[in-house]
Amino acid sequence: xxxxxxxxxxxxxxxxxxxxxxxxxxxxxxxxxxxxxxxxxxxxxxxxxxxxxxxxxxxxxxxxxxxxxxxxxxxxxxxxxxxxxxxxxxxxxxxxxxxxxxxxxxxxxxxxxxxxxxxxxxxxxxxxxxxxxxxxxxxxxxxxxxxxxxxxxxxxxxxxxxxxxxxxxxxxxxxxxxxxxxxxxxxxxxxxxxxxxxx
Amino acid sequence: xxxxxxxxxxxxxxxxxxxxxxxxxxxxxxxxxxxxxxxxxxxxxxxxxxxxxxxxxxxxxxxxxxxxxxxxxxxxxxxxxxxxxxxxxxxxxxxxxxxxxxxxxxxxxxxxxxxxxxxxxxxxxxxxxxxxxxxxxxxxxxxxxxxxxxxxxxxxxxxxxxxxxxxxxxxxxxxxxxxxxxxxxxxxxxxxxxxxxxxxxxxxxxxxxxxxxxxxxxxxxxxxxxxxxxxxxxxxxxxx
Numbered sequence: 001x002x003x004x005x006x007x008x009x010x011x012x013x014x015x016x017x018x019x020x021x022x023x024x025x026x027x028x029x030x031x032x033x034x035x036x037x038x039x040x041x042x043x044x045x046x047x048x049x050x051x052x053x054x055x056x057x058x059x060x061x062x063x064x065x066x067x068x069x070x071x072x073x074x075x076x077x078x079x080x081x082x083x084x085x086x087x088x089x090x091x092x093x094x095x096x097x098x099x100x101x102x103x104x105x106x107x108x109x110x111x112x113x114x115x116x117x118x119x120x121x122x123x124x125x126x127x128x129x130x131x132x133x134x135x136x137x138x139x140x141x142x143x144x145x146x147x148x149x150x151x152x153x154x155x156x157x158x159x160x161x162x163x164x165x166x167x168x169x170x171x172x173x174x175x176x177x178x179x180x181x182x183x184x185x186x187x188x189x190x191x192x193x194x195x196x197x198x199x
Numbered sequence: 200x201x202x203x204x205x206x207x208x209x210x211x212x213x214x215x216x217x218x219x220x221x222x223x224x225x226x227x228x229x230x231x232x233x234x235x236x237x238x239x240x241x242x243x244x245x246x247x248x249x250x251x252x253x254x255x256x257x258x259x260x261x262x263x264x265x266x267x268x269x270x271x272x273x274x275x276x277x278x279x280x281x282x283x284x285x286x287x288x289x290x291x292x293x294x295x296x297x298x299x300x301x302x303x304x305x306x307x308x309x310x311x312x313x314x315x316x317x318x319x320x321x322x323x324x325x326x327x328x329x330x331x332x333x334x335x336x337x338x339x340x341x342x343x344x345x346x347x348x349x350x351x352x353x354x355x356x357x358x359x360x361x362x363x364x365x366x367x368x369x370x371x372x373x374x375x376x377x378x379x380x381x382x383x384x385x386x387x388x389x390x391x392x393x394x395x396x397x398x399x400x401x402x403x404x405x406x407x408x409x410x411x412x413x414x415x416x417x418x419x420x421x422x423x424x425x426x427x428x429x430x431x432x433x434x435x436x437x438x439x
Contacts, residue, residue, distance in 0.1 A: 004429070005285075005286070007205065007284040007285065007426065008282065008283075008284045008285070008286055008423045008426075009208060009211045009284070009397065009400075009423065010207065010208065010211050010212075010284060010371075010423050010424065010425055011371065011373055011400055011401070011422045011423045011424070012211055012212050012213060012373060012392045012394075012397045012398075012400060012401065013212050013213060013371055013372060013373050014213065014359075014372070014373045014374040014388060014389075014391075014392075014401065015213075015222075015223075015372075015374075015388055015391075016359065016361075016372045017359060017374075018307075018309060019297065019305045019307040019309070019310060019359075020297065020359065020361075020372075021307065022297040022305060022306060022307055022321075022322050022323050023295045023296055023297025023322075023323045023324075023325075023359055023361060024295055024297075024361055026321075026323050029307070029308070030306070030308065031263075031306065031321050031322075031323055033265070034256075034262050034263060034321050034323055035253060035256055035262075035325070036253045037250070037251050037252075037253065039247070039251065039293075039295075039325075040247075061225040061226050062224075062225035062226070062229075063225050065225075067226070069309075073370070075240060075243070075244060075245065075367040076240075077239075077240075083239065083240075083243035084243070084245070084246075085243060085246065086243070094245065095243075095245060096244075096245035103308070103309070118239050118240070119239075120238060120239050121239075124238075126238060126239065126240070129240065131240040131241065131367055133367070133370050135372050136226065137222050137226075138220070138221075138222030138223045138224075138225070138226035138227075139223075139226055139227075140212075140213035140214065140215055140216065140220070140223055140227070140388075140391045141212045141213050141215075141372075142370060142371070142372055143228065144368075146240070158235075158238065159233075159235065159238070162233060162235060163233065168230075188225070188226050188227070188228060189225060189226075189227070189228065189229050193228060193229060193230055194228075195230070195233055196228050196230075196232050196233070197232060197233050197234075197235070198206075198207060198209065198232035198233065198234040198235075199233075199234070199235055199236070199237055199238070199241055199368065
């Protein structure tokens with residue numbers, strides 16, 4: 001039996017600071033000519049199978065003020081519950097989206113197709129969701145959470161079912177507004193503090 | 200086929216808030232993070248191809264002017280290797296960087312510092328690691344700058360790094376500092392990392408072996424991303 005070498009420690013995170021748009025969203029922040037090919041930051045493209053939805057919301061701090069400098073990234077499966085790279089996955093679904101709080105209003109909005117439930121190698125069923133990652137000035141290390149859907153079958157989801165307080169589990173549910181729109185606000189602190197994940 | 204990610208060691212990372220970093224006080228979750236093993240959502244992730252990257256994308260001295268004129272400042276090479284926690288190189292990892300110019304000013308609508316913009320400097324760069332996980336950027340040394348926090352707080356010279364591995368759960372944003380900068384130990388953002396040895400991981404040493412005579416200095420910055428758990432399968436190691 002060979003000895004397993006010790007694991008290296010992960011490089012520590014640091015805050016993105018307030019000027020992350022320069023590096024991560026140059027096209028919409030006055031640096032559009034630097035790269036010939038912009039990073040693909042739309043989760044789904046024309047021809048994608050499934051129901052098109054719009055997720056809209058804001059990120060709130062502990063004083064109830066909206067963040068104007070947050071950047072969000074989402075990662076999701078397609079309408080068959082497959083992640084890009086998996087056999088049979090929809091080629092029109094990249095799965096990855098990057099979007100930001102508006103610098104004046106704090107509102108964000110992203111358009112994608114609604115993911116279906118996914119299955120783990122152990123057979124576990126995960127209710128339809130998007131993984132969400134949030135950075136901003138004052139966030140010392142990127143925060144992970146998830147967007148589930150209030151109008152989906154969320155029974156026995158392995159993540160939601162670990163949240164003991166039903167009121168807190170509600171913070172991960174996007175609320176339907178009709179016509180494919182959903183509201184998902186993120187509260188960093190306070191009575192409605194979003195559940196964040198160490199996952 | 201995916202493997203579980205190694206759980207994050209929270210002691211390797213910053214605490215969520217310290218009072219000395221004012222912006223963190225109202226932006227840090229107060230409830231404990233819900234801790235659990237990775238799931239398919241974290242074990243898969245977006246992949247980006249080398250065709251995305253243009254020839255000047257990793258050259259911040261030239262990319263703002265498309266090669267017509269050089270940015271002002273001390274010319275440096277930043278290079279290193281991205282590995283996982285097992286020490287294996289991570290190929291095809293997208294790295295995006297951004298930084299202030301040589302005078303300590305960002306090209307951003309909300310940066311009101313009165314140091315001048317450099318007409319030849321934008322401040323962003325990107326690259327994708329090679330087969331061994333290696334990467335490099337040519338840039339200028341960013342200036343230190345004052346920021347609204349405590350009275351007379353200054354950020355040490357730094358470059359912001361955003362890194363993708365192969366799994367969404369490996370996502371990392373961090374900052375690289377420069378060996379010998381006396382402002383590092385005065386910076387409350389640095390101090391959110393409470394393990395001194397982990398702070399040292401972010402301080403790139405001067406690397407004269409990679410510097411070029413009469414041209415540029417070099418700094419070496421290696422990055423370790425979360426690894427995947429190794430499982431033994433027919434007496435060989437599986438995993439990333």
